[in-house]
Amino acid sequence: MSLLQVDGLRKSFGGVAALDGVSFALPAGQMLALIGPNGAGKSTCFNVINGQLRPDAGRVLLDGQDIAGLDARRIWRRGVGRTFQVSAAFASLTVLENVQAALLSHHRRLWQLWRPAAACLREQAMDLLAQVGMADQAGRACGVLAYGDIKRVELAMALSNAPRLLLMDEPTAGMAPRERQALMALTRRLVSERGLSVLFTEHSMDVVFAFADEIIVLARGQLIAQGKPDAVRQDARVREVYFGSGASFGSAA
Template sequence: MSLLQVQHLSRSFGGVRALDDVSFALPAGQLLALIGPNGAGKSTCFNIINGQLRPDGGAVLLEGEDIAGMAARKIWRRGVGRTFQVSAAFHSMTVLENVQAALLSHHRKLSQLWRPASAYFRDEAMQLLEQVGMAGQAQRACAVLAYGDIKRVELAMALSNAPRLLLMDEPTAGMAAHERNELMALTRRLVNERGISVLFTEHSMDVVFAHADRIIVLARGKLIAAGDAQAVRNDPLVREVYFGSGNTFETAREERA
């Protein structure tokens, strides 16, 4: 059985059908890319899986349990982590303190502090920072970090609840090419070591084709293609809907460089 099963998901906003009968599955230990043009329904799909939106219909099964409509905090407790396109780190806090704050939430200690928060889960936080290559910057304020390093801190925070499923929304947005590949290579290593599943959205096709095990494509709320990189790259409907007539993935990569 797949770790995540999305079944016949639908969601409308007024007269706009953001998701229209979308179904897909994600096995354990796999990186699945969710791509599509602006307005395709990617964020809506993410926000339903994460508990920030309720679907109008359909189910989101996490190891067989329907989590659709649950509060985001309850989904977090069930082992779903998330990183965001816009930085969610506290820039006035140190790298270490950001990860400690995530661990305090995971261990339900936020309302039971009898000593300074910085004294809790220090070793556990340092282990997470070691995994993402940020232990050497633990005492630096996030405000002074390079953008790629902030993304690594957010990844450590997302790993604080030992997730079975990790949702990554535009994880490499704003990064240089070498930073994009380094972050996704790190994500691949963590997937292999932890056996977790990753669902990520991404506009950089070089990242998608280089790192995703499978790719699913949305357009106007509908799932129009699914498969490995080669199958999606060669799909005529994907070329037409995603890039427009006469355009190709290779041309799009050049335009985005």
């Protein structure tokens, strides 16, 4: 059984179908890229899976249990982590304090935030930072970090609830090519070590084709292609949607 099974999702806004019967599956231990041109329905699909939007119809099965319509907090507690395109870290807090805050939320101990940060789940937070290569910067404020390092901190925060499924919304947006490759290589390593499943949206085609096990393509709310990267790269309908011609994907976009 797939860890995530999306079945017939529909969502409309003002009569416009943002999702029109979208179905796909994500097995455990794989990275699935969700791509498509602007307005394809990617963000809507993400937000329905994550609980920020309620679908008009369809199911979202997490390990066989329907989570469609649950709020984001309840879905998070069922083992779904998420990183966002816009930074979700607190700039004024240190790297360590940001991860500690995420851990306190996971353990339902937010009432302890008034205590000295060093006393709250420090060892567990440092372990997460070590996993993403940020332990040596634990005492620095997030507001002074390079953008790629902030993304690593956010990844550590997303791992605080020991997720089975990780949703990554444009994880490499704003990054230089070397930073993009490094972050996704780190994600791939965590998938292998933790048995995570990852669903990610991405505009950088070099990232998509280098790291996705499979790719699904949306256009105008409908799924138009799904398969291994090489098959999707050669799909005529996908090329038409992206380029309006028979051109093939290059190594980067």
